[in-house]
Amino acid sequence: MNNKKIKVGIVGANGYAGAEVLRLISAHPNTELVAVTSRAHLGKRVSDVFPALPCSLVFTDMSDKALKSCDVVFTALPQTAGAGLVGELIDAGVRVVDLSADYRFDDVAVYERVYNVTHPRPDLNAISVYGLCEVNRDSIRAAKLVANPGCYVTSVLLPMLPLCRNDLASDIIADSKSGVSGAGRKSDEAYSFCTLDENFKAYGVFNHRHAPEMSEKLGTNILFTPHLLPIKRGILSTVYFTVKDADEALNTLKSAYGGEPFVSYSDALPEISFVAHTNRCMFSARFDGNRGIIVSVIDNLLKGAAGQAVQNMNIMFGLNETAGLPLYAPI
Amino acid sequence: MNNKKIKVGIVGANGYAGAEVLRLISAHPNTELVAVTSRAHLGKRVSDVFPALPCSLVFTDMSDKALKSCDVVFTALPQTAGAGLVGELIDAGVRVVDLSADYRFDDVAVYERVYNVTHPRPDLNAISVYGLCEVNRDSIRAAKLVANPGCYVTSVLLPMLPLCRNDLASDIIADSKSGVSGAGRKSDEAYSFCTLDENFKAYGVFNHRHAPEMSEKLGTNILFTPHLLPIKRGILSTVYFTVKDADEALNTLKSAYGGEPFVSYSDALPEISFVAHTNRCMFSARFDGNRGIIVSVIDNLLKGAAGQAVQNMNIMFGLNETAGLPLYAPI
């Protein structure tokens, strides 16, 4: 790590994930923000659109040539919308952390079925690295293109991968609950304060798009039900499974992320407030006979999106992996 | 009061105030709901649109002839939109409780300036009665057309009218805070959960439309600032004023609503939770020299809108004034 600042671009900074990348990068000690795009806010000063972000840059759009002068660009666009640009950036030697689902799947056919699209760049998919930092760190280091994992997916994979890779868990059901920011910036009565405050609901039963992403990475089909919490940020996943050997499972979970700053086993059941506004994942397990239950928490916008994206950047550029990433949760 | 049920129509039942009238009338012991209109939901069953309201009626629109067979119709439409219908209903002998601002002002010119419209029916305005129940009960009893007061206005007038009518208060500033339902049903990012949760803001500084309504009824110009609370329902108004005689003012406030079921002086400072989900208004006063402060609370959708509208109906038809109106606040 030297003192030269990494030049960063952010594409799609109007959405919550993009805006959160912007917030993190603005305060990051090793980066210089050189371009930030939003079609909706083209030509406006960031701080005029987002008074909470005192940044004097002006929003450009995807044609902004400065993007190609960046060391890394974060793309936070809807499915397939960023494909052309990602290709151009990679061709120009710019490394990319993509926050969409475009490059997350090993099996392009699954992606196409789940998202009901034709994959825009199967060739790029072939070189992309799945950016689950603690699991794929070595591949991320050298990656040209990192596919940032889904938020629900991150909360489930981090505790379950060590179990599944050791064939310790089966019949997995993930009952997950997310804060509202997970749905993105919305002008829709369904996401209005009066609809969601003091409310709670399930959605996407049997058909949420994060289920196939989890299943592919775990190597086994899992049943996943998301719910909407009346909070701004945070995910808690309660994962039920049949355990082969409870003691071995517990040991595996406790040792899986030994020295990791952001991921840790907790003896106490973790709550969303333990990790909200941080890049951490905490999880705990309980066993009764052959039944296992894991409770896992993350901040959906940080470890579940923008935070993990910045962590990926830190890894890609040999920075301190915790640089610019919050570890301590506020009250 | 006899056993014959009052036939009721509701026009504009999609908005929060209209839907709340629908909820109250559905559970009212002395009414029969015969027509409920919503242009947006024309032809749909109420319970299919609002699963929270298990009502098997089908939404019609303003042309529904059944409206003219009603004893009373509640009109809950945007400014001027209901004027034609209100006229027809009155002509047909149907009594009307109007929840818009159309008929609230004594001075039509003030209404036209504040709402930036031409008054559609100044003739109806001349016969309308301002439906502040405890204050205008006798006129309401015989009224053909009742203009239901504004929500903020109700919270301020109930404590301040007794003072102003006795010339006990001057230099009045009302700093009011309202739950989000006061803004109506909205598909707008400004009213999204993520925008408003854990947030609070002032708006309409020096130019909110409820200020002239308060000023006209109090007979003195008052300064009014509304704020948006991250709660679904309820208004708390903190009213500052110069008091001429604190003892007399306190006595006036304590005795003003002696036997009233819904309006009462409270020795303790009232909180929104004391009256949320009820038709009550509670207020308390504190004095220090010639400075007076009143804290007043209501539920904006009940005493501030639908509840007062039903109370007006109860008065108009000689029913028990508390019929169908909640008095006891839930936890």
Next chain:
Amino acid sequence: MNNKKIKVGIVGANGYAGAEVLRLISAHPNTELVAVTSRAHLGKRVSDVFPALPCSLVFTDMSDKALKSCDVVFTALPQTAGAGLVGELIDAGVRVVDLSADYRFDDVAVYERVYNVTHPRPDLNAISVYGLCEVNRDSIRAAKLVANPGCYVTSVLLPMLPLCRNDLASDIIADSKSGVSGAGRKSDEAYSFCTLDENFKAYGVFNHRHAPEMSEKLGTNILFTPHLLPIKRGILSTVYFTVKDADEALNTLKSAYGGEPFVSYSDALPEISFVAHTNRCMFSARFDGNRGIIVSVIDNLLKGAAGQAVQNMNIMFGLNETAGLPLYAPI
């Protein structure tokens, strides 16, 4: 049903469930509240303790002789604390609806193990009726002592009993989420606003006391995990199970509560806001192969406690079963 008012007593009206019974009975058209007890507030006027409940009665304690002149007494006390009184009331010919867990279990030994107590009155347990209204209506009608079901339990039993009684579901996991009022009135940092707002957590994993109650009534062991939602009221249970015949299961669920005013199958996934502040239970089911998922919602203080208690009273005294019980949910 005649016009004579049922004389009602409430023991333990300081807790949320007891206070909610007090609120419902105060507004009930067929009852007269004659005694309300709270050791903590002995001698104080109800409305002085609870400004939200404008009731002029004075709190007495369990020795209040007026309790024995009641037609029915609601007892809402901690486990075993009400046993002596319940016995005396039953002996005096007063019918009792008990909101504790004391008389809920068929098997006294299970109760004693789960609550870690000696059952104070196994003889009364033998004559008590489990007050799940829609399921046990006939027995409730004649009951001297009704054991009001647990809140989580009600949300799970109503949809699952029809399936389990027809042997259509197995391997049941109930992942339930409750509003904070379910924990009762608390002076404890763990239930403070700053601890729970914007937070969410699991608790009681593998050892919550409602699991054995569910298991006994369903006739099969179920796995149950409760969670704490940052809302005041409402429960949503997501129930996972293996289904024997999905079509038959769906038909069974749709027809199970045909004419019931409070319990209904919903095609759309029900949300807590559909039933909050009402006595309703709504549920919906989804199937995928041999996997079934049911989403069920109630208001924990109404259908999950005080509302069902009053419904039990309505049944016991031949009143209209919906009398005094809210059907329509507010915004």
Next chain:
Amino acid sequence: MNNKKIKVGIVGANGYAGAEVLRLISAHPNTELVAVTSRAHLGKRVSDVFPALPCSLVFTDMSDKALKSCDVVFTALPQTAGAGLVGELIDAGVRVVDLSADYRFDDVAVYERVYNVTHPRPDLNAISVYGLCEVNRDSIRAAKLVANPGCYVTSVLLPMLPLCRNDLASDIIADSKSGVSGAGRKSDEAYSFCTLDENFKAYGVFNHRHAPEMSEKLGTNILFTPHLLPIKRGILSTVYFTVKDADEALNTLKSAYGGEPFVSYSDALPEISFVAHTNRCMFSARFDGNRGIIVSVIDNLLKGAAGQAVQNMNIMFGLNETAGLPLYAPI
């Protein structure tokens, strides 16, 4: 600024303000945390008490000798409780930022009357500097003892001092609304989730202890009413006043904090979400004739407490004033 880390101690880290200092210092690039005390948690590891703060230090108590080896100690104790220790630290050459009210008043007699205590160390009061950073920066630089301002006070002084010092405002009323963390860590039903959620109330009418602090610093008596918002953090103050010259007042406000990173005039009305989780203060003004209204927002735990305390430390030790302090508000 060199690379040597400032040695920091925190006394009273169990309270919200102290815990927030701990959080900030843990992530501060120029400090080394050497001692953290809490009588309640003596001997426990910080992260075992606060899972949200992954810090391996062990709580000591006020007798911890390491405190005297610090460069600076933050004392966050109840009134008068820290006086003995503060004196010892100052004598030992340790600089102190005190978050209590002990050293905030110029006039000791006012302090003694307001807090109903005898001032423990009037001699230290005489050398303390009032730590309103942007206003007293030069004195803070050399201060041995900095008295960190009250939260409400900071929100009012920052916009009003420039006006009052130029005699531009009179008849000041501050109607302030605070998040619940302002009340500190509480085990009290009055601060429980069920009491405060969906609620709002005024308190301390005519007698809150921050009013005399504001009045002393502004040099004029002001009327102040605090209210409790159902949010975790943030203060919004709506300040009413008579303005002598609106144009001059507006110019004064716009130019008062020109180059400041944390304090700024905003053309749009600022909302709490613009500054929550940051160390900023934003304010805006509106005028109508001789009436002026200012809306001012801060995060009560940051600019209103721990953030300003750390900013004071930064100034005292010649660090970058923004070091370790968040500028960008999250969604």
